[in-house]
Amino acid sequence: MLIAENLVRRYGSFTAVDDVSFNVGRGTCFGLLGPNGAGKTSTIGMLAGLVTPNSGRVLLEGKQLLPAAYDVKRQVGFVPQEIALYDELSAQANLEFFAGMYGLDGQVATSNIARVLEIVGLADRKKEPVRNYSGGMKRRLNIAAGLVHQPKVLILDEPTVGVDPQSRNAIFDALEALQSEGITLLYTTHYMEEVERLCDQIAIMDAGKIVAEGTKDSLYRLLPAKNSFALQFASPESATLFADHAKSNGLNVRVSESELETDTEDLAATLQVVAEIGKKIPFESMNTHRVTLEQVFLHLTGKSLRD
Amino acid sequence: MRAFIELVRKDIRMFLADRSAAIIAIAVPVGIASFLTMVMGGSSGSQEFKPIGVVAVIEDDSAVTKTFLKKLDNDKHLRVEFKTKAEAEELARKGKTPLAFIIHKGFGDEALKALKHEAARPAVRTLTDPSQRLAVMASQGYIVKAIAGGIFDTASGESHDMSPSGAESTLPFTMEQEAQEKDTDQEVQASRAHIFAGMAVQGVLFYAINVAMSLIRDRRLGIWKRLRAAPVSITTILAGRVASGTIIGVATLFMIFLFGFLVMGLRINGSIAGFVTQCVACSVLAASFGLFVASIGKTEEQSRGLSVFVVLMLSMLGGAWFPSFLMPDWMQSVTLFVPSRWAVDGLDSALWRQGTLMEVLRFSGVTLLFAIAFAFLADRRIKATEAK
Numbered sequence: 001m002l003i004a005e006n007l008v009r010r011y012g013s014f015t016a017v018d019d020v021s022f023n024v025g026r027g028t029c030f031g032l033l034g035p036n037g038a039g040k041t042s043t044i045g046m047l048a049g050l051v052t053p054n055s056g057r058v059l060l061e062g063k064q065l066l067p068a069a070y071d072v073k074r075q076v077g078f079v080p081q082e083i084a085l086y087d088e089l090s091a092q093a094n095l096e097f098f099a100g101m102y103g104l105d106g107q108v109a110t111s112n113i114a115r116v117l118e119i120v121g122l123a124d125r126k127k128e129p130v131r132n133y134s135g136g137m138k139r140r141l142n143i144a145a146g147l148v149h150q151p152k153v154l155i156l157d158e159p160t161v162g163v164d165p166q167s168r169n170a171i172f173d174a175l176e177a178l179q180s181e182g183i184t185l186l187y188t189t190h191y192m193e194e195v196e197r198l199c200d201q202i203a204i205m206d207a208g209k210i211v212a213e214g215t216k217d218s219l220y221r222l223l224p225a226k227n228s229f230a231l232q233f234a235s236p237e238s239a240t241l242f243a244d245h246a247k248s249n250g251l252n253v254r255v256s257e258s259e260l261e262t263d264t265e266d267l268a269a270t271l272q273v274v275a276e277i278g279k280k281i282p283f284e285s286m287n288t289h290r291v292t293l294e295q296v297f298l299h300l301t302g303k304s305l306r307d
Numbered sequence: 308m309r310a311f312i313e314l315v316r317k318d319i320r321m322f323l324a325d326r327s328a329a330i331i332a333i334a335v336p337v338g339i340a341s342f343l344t345m346v347m348g349g350s351s352g353s354q355e356f357k358p359i360g361v362v363a364v365i366e367d368d369s370a371v372t373k374t375f376l377k378k379l380d381n382d383k384h385l386r387v388e389f390k391t392k393a394e395a396e397e398l399a400r401k402g403k404t405p406l407a408f409i410i411h412k413g414f415g416d417e418a419l420k421a422l423k424h425e426a427a428r429p430a431v432r433t434l435t436d437p438s439q440r441l442a443v444m445a446s447q448g449y450i451v452k453a454i455a456g457g458i459f460d461t462a463s464g465e466s467h468d469m470s471p472s473g474a475e476s477t478l479p480f481t482m483e484q485e486a487q488e489k490d491t492d493q494e495v496q497a498s499r500a501h502i503f504a505g506m507a508v509q510g511v512l513f514y515a516i517n518v519a520m521s522l523i524r525d526r527r528l529g530i531w532k533r534l535r536a537a538p539v540s541i542t543t544i545l546a547g548r549v550a551s552g553t554i555i556g557v558a559t560l561f562m563i564f565l566f567g568f569l570v571m572g573l574r575i576n577g578s579i580a581g582f583v584t585q586c587v588a589c590s591v592l593a594a595s596f597g598l599f600v601a602s603i604g605k606t607e608e609q610s611r612g613l614s615v616f617v618v619l620m621l622s623m624l625g626g627a628w629f630p631s632f633l634m635p636d637w638m639q640s641v642t643l644f645v646p647s648r649w650a651v652d653g654l655d656s657a658l659w660r661q662g663t664l665m666e667v668l669r670f671s672g673v674t675l676l677f678a679i680a681f682a683f684l685a686d687r688r689i690k691a692t693e694a695k
Contacts, residue, residue, distance in 0.1 A: 011695070048536045052694070067693075070538030078536035082529030086317070088324040093317075100313025101537035129324070145533065 001026040001184055002047065002153055006056035009042045016042040018208035019056070024153075024201065029175070029185040031199030033192060033293060035303065039208040040188040041081070041157060047186060048078040048155050060153065074102055077151030081158045083138045084145070087131040091122055091141050094130060095148050102149035109148075116144040120174050136167020143174060153184045160194060172197060192293035202293070206301045219296050228263040228295070229288035231274070238281055245277045263291070310539045314547025315554065321521070322555050333562040336510030340503045340563070341571060358386040359446045362395045362407035369415025375457025384449050399434040402660055405442035407434040408450055414480070418458045421479035430483040437497045437659075447482060454480060496574060497659040503567040504654035505627030508647055510563060511556045511593040512618045518552045518597025519614055523607050541693065545598055545686055552594025553587065560586045575658055581667025582657035588674040589650045595678040596646070598685035602692075621647040646677035 002024040009017040017039045024030040032040050045051035047058055049065045049072070058065040065072045085094050092113065099109040117123040120140035130138060139159060146154055156175075160168050175198060179185055189195060195202055196216060203213040212219055233239040236258050243255045246262065251273060253262040260283075264270040267288065274286070297303070322329055363379075365372060379387050390398065395407035409432040420426035431454065435443045455478050525531045534544055564586075567573035575582050600617070604610025622628060624638075625647025634642065642648040653670025656662030662670075 045532075048532075050532055050535045067535070068540070073536065073538040076536065078533060080529035080532045082527075082532075084529035084533045086321060086530070088321055089317070093320060097313055097317045098533065098537075100316075101310050101534060101539055103309045103538070105309050105313075 001061060002030075002186065003059040004043070004047060004056070005059065007043060007046050007053045007058070008055045009039075009046060009051060010054050015208055017046070017053075020205070020208070020210055021056075022203050022210065022213060024184060024186060026184055027179065027182045028201055029179050029187060029199045031195035031202040032186065032188040032205060033190070033195045033202055033297070034188075034205035035190055035297075038190075038205040040205055042208075043205070044078075044155050044157050044186065044188055048076060049073050050078075074149065075152045077146035077149065077154040079143050079146035079154065079156040079159050081161060083142050085130050085138060085141060088129060090127050090129055091117065091133075091144075092126040094141065094145060098145045099148045104149055112148050112150060116147045119147070119177060120144045121170060134167070136163050136170065139163050139167060140171060140174065143171065147178070147183075151183070153186060154178065155186045157188050158190070159187075160189070160191065168194075192297070196293060204293070204297055204300065206297075206303070211300045212296070216293070219293060220291055222296055223291050223299050224263065224265070227265070227267045227288060227290055228261060229267075229270075229286060231260045231283040232285045233258045233260070233281075233283050238283070242277060242281045242283065245281065246273070249273045249277070263295075310537070311543055311547050311550070314544060315551040318521070318548065318551030319554060322551075333510070333559055335513070336506040336559075336563050337566045339509075340506035340567070358384060359406075359442050359449075360386045360388065360404055361446045361450070362390050362398055362404045363387050364392045364395045364407065364409040365389060366412045367410045367414040369413075371415030371418055371457050371461045372410055373457075374460050375454045378453040378456050379450070382449055382453060385446060396434055399436050400661060401666075402436045402439065402655075405436050405439035406446045406450075408432065409434075415458075415461070418454075418479045419462055422458060422462055428478070428480050430481045433482060433484050435484060451478070451482060496572075496576070499567070499571055500573055500658035501626075501651075501655055503564065503571070503573060504651050504658060505622070505625075507560050507563045507654065508589055508625065508650045509618070509622040509627045511559055511589055512596065512621055512647065513615075514556060514559060515552070515593040515597035516600065516611060516614045516618065518548060518594055519600035519604060519610055520607055522548065522598065522601035523604055523610055527607070535693070541690055542686055545682065545689065548598055549591065549594045549682055552597060553590040556590025556593050557586055560590065573658065577657040577660060577662035578664040578667050579657075581662055581664045581671070582654070584664075584671045585650070585653040585657055585667055585674070588653065588671040588678070592646055592650055592674050592678040592681070595681035595685070599681040599688075602685040602688040621645060624648065626651045646674060646681075649673040649677065 004020055004022050007017050007020045008015065020039070020043055022030070032043060034040050042051065046053045046056075047065070049058075049067050049069065052067055060072050060075060063069070063072045065076070086097070089097070095113040095116065096109060099105070099112060104112060113126075114123065117126050120143055122137060122141055122144065125133070125137070130141065133141065143154075143156070143159060146156070160171055163171065172194070175185060175187075179198075185198070187195070187198060199216070201213075201215060202219060203210045204219070205211070212222060231239075231242065233242065236255075239255050239258050239260050243253050243260055246253045246260070251262050251264075251270060253260050255261075262270065363376075365376070376387075379385055388404075390407070392409060395404075395409070398404045399407045411429070411432070414429050414431070417426055417429035421428040431450070433447065458479055522531075525534070535541075564573065600610055600614045604613065624642045624645045626634075626642070627647060649670050653667055653674060656670055657667045
């Protein structure tokens with residue numbers, strides 16, 4: 001449905017987006033994951049028709065999206081990273097304004113506004129000035145403003161920045177509801193937990209390029225191990241001694257202070273070895289977890305997503 | 308079109324949502340104008356004189372007239388231009404000269420007879436611009452001195468050193484100011500009207516800073532991105548700003564002048580349609596100027612400081628603080644390139660210079676040309692920035 005084809009965007013001598021291509025299917029949630037400065041915002045700037053690419057093109061249902069392609073732009077909703085609302089105006093007045101920007105008025109605008117206010121759970125506060133809203137409510141209204149013209153594709157640029165966990169969950173619920181209605185979502189973030197929860201398809205960006213793309217499972221498979229676990233010891237010496245024994249039993253381990261970490265594909269066999277060594281060198285606690293996209297990113301780029 | 312209307316409606320809603328700011332936008336120019344009106348009363352202008360340009364209508368060719376014209380020519384305080392009576396009346400009405408005087412045919416002979424108490428004293432008729440009271444008073448003094456000197460020199464062949472003040476009652480001629488009582492009222496009217504015109508223009512220019520700030524704020528808040536993502540051109544977005552700025556500017560001017568009419572006794576002595584047109588032109592100018600400031604400013608703080616300075620300079624050079632005719636000649640020439648000069652002069656023309664619709668439209672036209680230039684430059688600059 002939405003195709004990014006060899007997108008390049010330069011600012012002077014700096015190449016922010018370097019030959020980026022991907023294909024977003026109808027009704028899917030596509031996550032663009034990467035650290036700050038990876039080129040996500042420039043990429044979605046081109047996808048939203050804000051920025052003209054130096055080369056490459058964006059196609060929406062086969063039609064090219066450019067800053068002046070108004071008929072194509074009407075099918076795209078955009079939620080910027082900033083809370084792009086007028087604080088002095090009510091939610092209703094803000095939505096009327098943004099609906100008007102897409103040429104909607106009268107009954108169509110009224111019903112669309114009522115609908116999006118219901119989706120983001122702000123129908124009962126629509127008359128209040130936005131300045132009275134909490135940060136989470138503003139974020140939800142920010143999403144509503146991108147939806148008010150009923151776009152086929154909604155592009156969200158880090159829509160949960162600075163939001164408390166409760167509001168974040170409310171936003172996720174709203175986005176999942178939209179997805180169930182068949183709206184295609186394109187979601188950028190540097191929070192891998194959000195992408196893991198929401199997105200069917202994920203592209204990982206770094207330094208202007210896509211370093212990996214696929215479903216969550218296909219990305220996890222890029223790592224040599226599916227699971228990892230950590231052991232806590234009473235002292236760093238115990239951890240180091242345990243690590244020596246573990247290595248001699250074929251485990252790949254890392255020691256940091258009093259903690260030992262290891263990744264494994266065969267969790268049961270590894271636990272058996274750990275239990276054996278633990279009889280001689282006791283540890284205080286142990287926890288296991290699945291590998292994350294954070295680890296995938298670390299594996300692919302050698303950097304942390306939050307760098 | 309729907310987007311354009313919505314852009315205008317939103318800006319007016321924003322203006323009205325911040326009621327205290329809206330009240331301040333009107334109250335500040337009203338307050339300053341009222342204060343200046345009360346402090347300065349019917350007078351206007353400064354005490355300092357450069358050569359005052361006066362107009363002479365000479366219908367007499369007697370020796371007396373020739374002698375005093377020589378004296379006037381040598382007087383460094385005056386610069387005399389010779390015109391017909393009709394031209395002189397027009398120049399005085401338009402405020403192009405503070406004073407025009409008429410020496411009727413036979414004046415010299417009548418004055419010489421009056422000196423010998425053989426005839427009544429002839430009158431020198433003067434036409435004055437009521438807004439330039441100090442210039443009128445000063446130039447009248449120098450003219451009286453020169454005419455008296457001319458009469459006495461001719462009568463006795465000797466030079467008399469006469470003080471212009473206090474001597475008039477013994478002089479063999481009188482100075483007759485046309486419709487004296489009416490002029491006193493006109494002076495007050497003119498002074499008040501000029502102060503209100505100046506402060507009103509300054510007021511809408513200060514409002515223009517809000518137009519600039521709101522655009523820069525839209526960029527900071529990401530609203531600009533949202534607008535750019537919408538199927539709306541940059542030109543439409545900017546035109547919406549100009550339209551809303553114009554509506555708010557006209558409303559602000561309406562409130563300022565309504566106060567002036569109801570409380571300070573202002574009147575529109577010229578064309579009412581011209582006055583309305585000039586108010587619209589001033590508001591378009593202010594809104595376009597605001598866009599231009601927004602197009603060159605990067606941050607709100609930087610732009611606010613710069614625009615306050617520019618607005619103060621525009622107000623001063625445009626004659627909002629004091630009439631432009633009190634400025635040195637070179638500065639008066641420079642201010643022809645200052646848009647606020649045309650804005651203030653246009654309001655002056657409609658309010659108290661008895662400007663006809665066509666006369667006021669000349670000022671409105673130039674004011675609008677400046678507005679178009681500002682809007683064009685803003686549009687080009689913002690588009691260039693977007694393309695980077």
